[in-house]
Every structure is written in structure tokens, then in C-alpha cells.
Amino acid sequence: PASKAANGSWNVAGLTLPGPKSDRQTIDFAIRPEDVDAGDNGLLAIVRVIEPLGPHTLVTCDVEGGLFRAVLDSNAAVAVGDRLRLAPKPDRIRWFDPETANAL
Incomplete structure (x- = not known):
């Protein structure tokens, strides 16, 4: 919302x-999950699930109590519980x- x-x-x-x-x-x-960039600014997201899918990594995050998915580079170093900033394009x-x- x-x-x-x-x-x-x-x-x-x-x-x-x-x-x-x-x-x-x-x-x-x-x-869409592919239309956000991880960086220093953006939505505060707490990683809940990590799915390595070869060319990219799909992460399911909690953003203010709602589930939010993001597609990250396959070499993204993330762990469950990490806090990310996801900037929408x-x-x-x-x-x-x-x-x-x-x-x-």
C-alpha cells in the first residue's frame, strides 16, 4: 500500500x-521482482528465503510485514535474516x- x-x-x-x-x-x-536493485537506498527488506536459480538468486523478503520478492545477481552474498535495501526502478x-x- x-x-x-x-x-x-x-x-x-x-x-x-x-x-x-x-x-x-x-x-x-x-x-516486478526483477525491477529492483540492491544498494544503499530503497525499501528495507529482511531476507526470509533464498533460492539460487543459476543465472540469478530469488530472495523472498519481509517489507513492513508483507512478503516481497526480488531477483538478485547469482553472486549476491545474502543470508536469511540479512537486511537489504531494494530500490525500485x-x-x-x-x-x-x-x-x-x-x-x-
């Missing part, structure tokens, strides 16, 4: 991101109306 912030931005799990214009106070944030974020499920 995303809550309305100032100047057309939205708060998502402690991260403020630019987003669509909407009269709603909350909307849904969505992004801005042009890959999708926003939805939570009542209608329509894209915004």
Missing part, C-alpha cells in the same frame, strides 16, 4: 516515490486503485 504524501508523491514502506495524481489517500504500489513502478484494481 502507498499513502499520499506532498507534491504528488507517495509513501511506500518508508520510501517516498513520485507517483500518479489521485484523489485517493491510499493506492497500491506494485513492481522508477520507470518500472506500477500503481493501482485498490477498489477497482485499475491501473492509475
Whole structure:
């Protein structure tokens, strides 16, 4: 879930991101697992499950009580319990109306 912030931005799990214009106070944030980058900034994610899949590693994380998946490089050194920062690629974020499920 995303809550309305100032100047057309939205708060998502402690991260403020630019987003669509909407009269709603909350909307849904969505992004595919391959569209985040591990780094110093982004959503705080606690690793719960690690799945090495050859060319990449799929990690299932807890982000503010919700499950979130991310695709990382196969050489990523992660362990269960690690804290990661996952930065969404801005042009890959999708926003939805939570009542209608329509894209915004």
C-alpha cells in the first residue's frame, strides 16, 4: 500500500516515490521482482528465503510485514535474516486503485 504524501508523491514502506495524481489517500504500489536493485537506498527488506536459480538468486523478503520478492545477481552474498535495501526502478513502478484494481 502507498499513502499520499506532498507534491504528488507517495509513501511506500518508508520510501517516498513520485507517483500518479489521485484523489485517493491510499493506492497500491506494485513492481516486478526483477525491477529492483540492491544498494544503499530503497525499501528495507529482511531476507526470509533464498533460492539460487543459476543465472540469478530469488530472495523472498519481509517489507513492513508483507512478503516481497526480488531477483538478485547469482553472486549476491545474502543470508536469511540479512537486511537489504531494494530500490525500485522508477520507470518500472506500477500503481493501482485498490477498489477497482485499475491501473492509475
